[in-house]
Amino acid sequence: MAVYTDITEDDLKWFLTEYDVGTLLSYKGIAEGVENSNFLLHTSREPLILTLYEKRVEKGDLPFFLGLMQHLASRGLSCPLPLPRKDGALLGNLSGRPAALISFLEGMWLRKPEARHCREVGKALAAMHVAGEGFAIKRPNALSLEGWQGLWEKSEARADEVEPGLQDEIRAELDFLGSHWPKDLPDGVIHADLFPDNVFFLGDELSGLIDFYFACNDLLAYDVSICLNAWCFEKDGAYNITRGMALLEGYQSVRPLDAAEIAALPTLSRGSALRFFLTRLYDWLTTPAGALVTKKDPIEYLRKLRFHRQIASSAEYGLNA
Amino acid sequence: MAVYTDITEDDLKWFLTEYDVGTLLSYKGIAEGVENSNFLLHTSREPLILTLYEKRVEKGDLPFFLGLMQHLASRGLSCPLPLPRKDGALLGNLSGRPAALISFLEGMWLRKPEARHCREVGKALAAMHVAGEGFAIKRPNALSLEGWQGLWEKSEARADEVEPGLQDEIRAELDFLGSHWPKDLPDGVIHADLFPDNVFFLGDELSGLIDFYFACNDLLAYDVSICLNAWCFEKDGAYNITRGMALLEGYQSVRPLDAAEIAALPTLSRGSALRFFLTRLYDWLTTPAGALVTKKDPIEYLRKLRFHRQIASSAEYGLNA
Numbered sequence: 001m002a003v004y005t006d007i008t009e010d011d012l013k014w015f016l017t018e019y020d021v022g023t024l025l026s027y028k029g030i031a032e033g034v035e036n037s038n039f040l041l042h043t044s045r046e047p048l049i050l051t052l053y054e055k056r057v058e059k060g061d062l063p064f065f066l067g068l069m070q071h072l073a074s075r076g077l078s079c080p081l082p083l084p085r086k087d088g089a090l091l092g093n094l095s096g097r098p099a100a101l102i103s104f105l106e107g108m109w110l111r112k113p114e115a116r117h118c119r120e121v122g123k124a125l126a127a128m129h130v131a132g133e134g135f136a137i138k139r140p141n142a143l144s145l146e147g148w149q150g151l152w153e154k155s156e157a158r159a160d161e162v163e164p165g166l167q168d169e170i171r172a173e174l175d176f177l178g179s180h181w182p183k184d185l186p187d188g189v190i191h192a193d194l195f196p197d198n199v200f201f202l203g204d205e206l207s208g209l210i211d212f213y214f215a216c217n218d219l220l221a222y223d224v225s226i227c228l229n230a231w232c233f234e235k236d237g238a239y240n241i242t243r244g245m246a247l248l249e250g251y252q253s254v255r256p257l258d259a260a261e262i263a264a265l266p267t268l269s270r271g272s273a274l275r276f277f278l279t280r281l282y283d284w285l286t287t288p289a290g291a292l293v294t295k296k297d298p299i300e301y302l303r304k305l306r307f308h309r310q311i312a313s314s315a316e317y318g319l320n321a
Numbered sequence: 322m323a324v325y326t327d328i329t330e331d332d333l334k335w336f337l338t339e340y341d342v343g344t345l346l347s348y349k350g351i352a353e354g355v356e357n358s359n360f361l362l363h364t365s366r367e368p369l370i371l372t373l374y375e376k377r378v379e380k381g382d383l384p385f386f387l388g389l390m391q392h393l394a395s396r397g398l399s400c401p402l403p404l405p406r407k408d409g410a411l412l413g414n415l416s417g418r419p420a421a422l423i424s425f426l427e428g429m430w431l432r433k434p435e436a437r438h439c440r441e442v443g444k445a446l447a448a449m450h451v452a453g454e455g456f457a458i459k460r461p462n463a464l465s466l467e468g469w470q471g472l473w474e475k476s477e478a479r480a481d482e483v484e485p486g487l488q489d490e491i492r493a494e495l496d497f498l499g500s501h502w503p504k505d506l507p508d509g510v511i512h513a514d515l516f517p518d519n520v521f522f523l524g525d526e527l528s529g530l531i532d533f534y535f536a537c538n539d540l541l542a543y544d545v546s547i548c549l550n551a552w553c554f555e556k557d558g559a560y561n562i563t564r565g566m567a568l569l570e571g572y573q574s575v576r577p578l579d580a581a582e583i584a585a586l587p588t589l590s591r592g593s594a595l596r597f598f599l600t601r602l603y604d605w606l607t608t609p610a611g612a613l614v615t616k617k618d619p620i621e622y623l624r625k626l627r628f629h630r631q632i633a634s635s636a637e638y639g640l641n642a
Contacts, residue, residue: 008432009522025427025523028361031350040349040361042427047363106346106363111329201330202346 005037005052007095012050015094018085019101021045035213037097040104047104049080052097057213062098064139065212066090068132068189069102075131077124078208080105107200107207115246118231120206121199122250125191125227128209129220129255132189141192141216143275145181149174151278158285162298170274173305177271182219182264190223191215195230221261224251225268228317229276229304237303245318262319266311273308277301326358326373328416333371336415339406340422342366356534358418361425368425370401373418378534383419385460386533387411389453389510390423396452398445399529401426428521428528436567439552441527442520443571446512446548449530450541450576453510462513462537464596466502470495472599479606483619491595494626498592503540503585511544512536516551542582545572546589549638550597550625558624566639583640587632594629598622 006029016024022044030040037052053062066082070090073081081103082090092099110117141147152174159166191198193214200207224247232244251257257265280298311317327350337345343365351361358373374383387403391411394402401423403411413420431438462468473495480487512519514535521528545568553565572578578586601619632638 006432009429010433024429026425026429026521028349029352030361031352040351042368104347108330108345108347111327112331200347 005054005095005097007039007052011095015092015099016101018087018092019083020086021048021083021101041101048083049102049104050094050099051102052094052099054097059098061139062091062100064137065215066100067137068135068212068215071135072128072131072212077128077131078105078206079128079212080208080210105200105208105210107202109197109199110201111196113196113231113243115240115242116204117201117206118243119246119250120201120204121194121227121231122224122247122252123254124199124206124209125194125223126251126254128191129188129223135189139216141190141218143192143214143279144218145178145271148177148271148274148278151282155278155281155285159281162281162284163302166302170277173270173274173309177267177274180267181271182221182260182267185219185221185261185264186258187217187219189215190218190220190226192218192223192226194223194227219261219264219268220255221257221264222268222272224248224257224261225265226272226275228265228269229272229301232317233304233307237300237307239307239317241316241318245320248317248319257319262314265314265317265319266308269308269311269317270305273301273305277305326375326416326418328360328373332416336413336420337422339408339413340404341407342369342404342422362422369404370423370425371415371420372423373415373420375418380419382460383412383421385458386536387421388458389456389533389536392456393449393452393533398449398452399426399527400449400533401529401531426521426529426531428523430518430520431522432517434517434552434564436561436563437525438522438527439564439568440571441522441525442515442548442552443545443568443573444575445520445527445530446515446544447572447575449512450509450544456510460537462511462539464513464535464600465539466499466592469498469592469595469599472603476599476602476606480602483602483605484623487623491598494591494595494630498588498595501588502592503542503581503588506540506542506582506585507579508538508540510536511539511541511547513539513544513547515544515548540582540585540589541576542578542585543589543593545569545578545582546586547593547596549586549590550593550622553638554625554628558621558628560628560638562637562639566641569638569640578640583635586635586638586640587629590629590632590638591626594622594626598626 012027013024025042027039027041030038032038035056036054039050041048041050069079069082072079083101084090085092090100156167198211199209227247228244231247232240234240277298280296280301284298333348334345346363348360348362351359353359356377357375360371362369362371390400390403393400404422405411406413411421473491477488519532520530548568549565552568553561555561598619601617601622605619
């Protein structure tokens with residue numbers, strides 16, 4: 001949750017004169033997203049989301065994020081659509097921050113997703129991968145091999161505070177992934193953060209994907225492995241093969257994985273588990289005690305990493321050959 | 322801002338089966354209020370506010386707060402209206418908290434109110450005082466003389482950390498107010514917290530009052546003095562007599578103050594300045610450093626208190642006899 005920047009009604013009204021959106025009726029800061037300030041606007045026409053981009057977001061990346069949403073929506077994916085200003089720009093300025101107006105997507109994220117929801121998520125992820133084709137702007141993944149190395153260097157010295165032996169284990173993992181990371185798999189635009197809170201449902205129907213602020217160019221199957229980690233484990237750390245099977249079936253019903261992608265899935269899953277472990281570990285070690293931010297336990301992703309390490313074949317994820 | 326309790330879609334849907342509100346389309350935690358968790362719901366019919374009452378709110382007070390909003394709305398005041406459940410109750414239970422569904426009020430609060438807005442606030446406050454007549458439930462003001470004494474005892478020992486000499490000054494003030502506090506003024510239901518963020522406007526028109534969770538029975542003119550403190554001072558601490566005059570004129574156009582109320586206004590204003598000084602002082606001294614809560618500077622209200630202390634006659638507030 002986050003509202004970092006307050007805005008005055010006058011500034012907001014001035015900002016809105018650049019858009020064709022009717023009359024402003026109300027705006028509320030909403031507890032959504034951790035990187036930006038988000039407001040839900042009611043207007044005489046339709047509800048809108050106003051996003052103010054805070055410092056953690058690289059300004060130079062905004063054309064990629066906003067352009068991508070526009071590209072995906074124009075190709076039929078249900079996702080928030082940035083509204084162009086009267087001058088055609090997707091980005092304005094409000095309270096000293098880059099700011100965008102974005103369509104409001106009805107729907108709710110599922111705190112307890114089941115297999116049938118995982119199937120829909122798989123389908124939507126594949127649909128996004130297909131819809132992302134032809135998007136002109138590129139953004140390399142800052143949180144891949146090299147980025148992990150950098151993150152690890154900031155946490156390494158204190159890692160054994162979280163669990164004794166962690167220093168050696170993670171260093172070995174980084175070495176393994178450095179020498180076994182797949183090359184030449186199909187790549188494209190990936191979401192890279194498709195956790196349950198970024199997928200909306202209305203009833204059992206998936207109503208849209210949100211939060212493209214980690215999106216980048218990378219291996220498509222890596223995005224699948226992120227979803228396996230995010231959607232297919234129980235609270236107690238056990239892999240739920242029913243959900244995994246549903247997610248993979250849903251994905252393949254839209255975009256079948258090739259043999260090399262399937263073979264690489266355990267390694268990719270180790271990588272994505274490590275990626276979330278490392279950001280959580282860093283936050284865990286650097287967030288001051290008493291801060292009102294929920295620290296996510298890095299151990300959850302350490303357990304997932306260890307699970308993937310003992311996988312002998314992708315069939316164990318529930319993949320039907 | 323505050324969302325203390327998260328709710329699952331399933332629990333919320335179950336909760337909503339007790340109401341006749343159409344289909345749930347979305348819900349967002351909103352950054353509003355400091356005592357409770359608030360969610361903005363979109364349904365197939367109309368937007369609603371869902372409030373979960375957190376520990377700081379006394380459960381026994383909820384029938385007063387919810388009943389009051391219903392009473393005021395039924396008498397024409399624009400304020401949030403609690404929706405009755407199918408069984409007639411105004412209060413349900415969600416995620417282990419007492420919870421209510423309340424109508425959503427369009428409008429925005431003004432970060433920089435001007436005199437014309439203060440006039441509307443004065444009118445609305447008086448209208449609330451009139452509309453509150455006949456409300457059957459009573460709630461004494463926990464933050465009057467006795468409550469101040471209790472708050473002060475918790476902060477007294479460390480008060481000089483904020484400003485040297487404060488211990489003696491506040492003790493003398495409490496003594497003065499204890500012996501000069503007016504009796505026998507008209508009383509009734511007061512809002513007791515009508516700050517700018519609790520008054521919504523659409524353009525220059527006041528669209529409603531919100532947040533009745535400090536409402537109680539007390540002297541009506543005390544509520545006026547709270548508004549003078551909340552609306553009629555500049556950021557630099559100077560009293561803005563134009564705004565004060567407008568607020569008092571607006572109030573008296575609906576409910577004229579009697580001679581005793583007018584005479585008591587400086588003393589009442591000292592009391593209300595002290596009341597907000599004391600709660601802010603307490604929060605200031607007890608909120609841990611590093612907590613992501615904005616501490617409100619108690620000094621602001623100390624300055625206001627000192628201003629009121631040197632007022633010789635209520636005419637200095639801009640009161641036209």
